Amino acid sequence: MINDGKRSGRPRAGEERLSREVILTAALGIVDDEGIDALTMRRLAATLQVNPMSLYHHLPNKAAVLAGLAELVFAGLELPDPGDAVPWDEQLKQAARAYRDGLRQHPNLALQVLSDASAVSDVVVVTMEPFYRALDRAGLAPREIFEAANTLIDFIHGFSLGEASVRAETFELAPDLLTRVRALPAHKAPTLTRIVNELGADGLAYDFDSGFESGLSTWVAGIRR
Amino acid sequence: MINDGKRSGRPRAGEERLSREVILTAALGIVDDEGIDALTMRRLAATLQVNPMSLYHHLPNKAAVLAGLAELVFAGLELPDPGDAVPWDEQLKQAARAYRDGLRQHPNLALQVLSDASAVSDVVVVTMEPFYRALDRAGLAPREIFEAANTLIDFIHGFSLGEASVRAETFELAPDLLTRVRALPAHKAPTLTRIVNELGADGLAYDFDSGFESGLSTWVAGIRR
DNA sequence: CTCCTTATCCATACGTTGTACGATTATGTA
């Protein structure tokens, strides 16, 4: 078959267009810009101006692309470690905030990232040092450190998942929640009804940042038991 | 076009084969048995012995099927409320355990369920009463109750996500973690290295049940500050 | 240098997916 203009074989030295890294970076761009559903092998190839099948030389299949993206996100995590200059609880909070911030930078990937068990377990090894150090300084036993770190990570994951599932930065739970609660036969959930009404519409505007800080404080207080 | 045996028009009264409920129940069965990827509109239709396009009369598209499944899972949640017969913290823990158990009954759906913001916000209204009651009995202010409940839910979600991402009931983090940590240049993560080594291989066998209890206790201790 | 293996990219094609469109047949109301 005649080739009309484009060479189709191996590129000349120094002009390789593809590599695992280049492909994953492009994929991350697509996902960040247009969401996870926009990431198809054809779309990815088009972005790179390459034939779809060329991608398969560098990555075995689409699942590998997604796993690679999870890896990328975690690799981008940089947990600042103030060392022993601040109290252990502040050290812990700073690490937790940085972790959440890292996940927040790619909201369209949160689901993929958080559900990739091997990526999650990888990151434990390479970035959890500040967590372990702070908990060690708090005087916990090894087993307690291990479990406390897991628990904190789980909270951050759950929080990030909720945060990513919601489009806007501040999601108005309030009107919804108020409306729904008031639609309930009051005796079905008396305490919930009372609490929500006491809070009123104003008090229910939900802000993720303060929600995160509140959870963090509760959790740290639990460690300090 | 001639119809060979099968009638193709509207079924006679009393023999409707489909309904939203019937479809969703069948879909849940497929997902539970064979995983979320096995759920296709054709497969679903085949299970119901129906033409794929018939499904679209009851549900607008596949996304609606998935959302419906999240709804089903939450609807199946039954949080037992021991009332004031037990201390508030025990009441809270029982509710949390039941919530986790509910999510665990459909591990293949965990991701879908937890990332469906509207389903999550729905469930808050209908099943969170025990959480609110326990926290109210603990003496918290309305705003604190609201935030504490959110935090606990986030923890359970994060925990369940991790649990669902892993196939087996007890996932051996240990060998992996030990191996990985030991492969690290020790100075990169000195505390992590030390803690993991002190724990040793035995101490690292991870059990989800005790991990959950540990997190729950930490969190409750935080509330009791 | 030549020969050969291997790396990189491309063209074609297949099976599967979600679902748009329109036909077909029964129901319920006028």
Added chain:
DNA sequence: TACATAATCGTACAACGTATGGATAAGGAG
């Protein structure tokens, strides 16, 4: 009886992941 509406089916299409195999050049071996 006539007709709008509800429920199902048949056909068809575009887009998807990727298997297979061919083209071209790189890089090492002789």
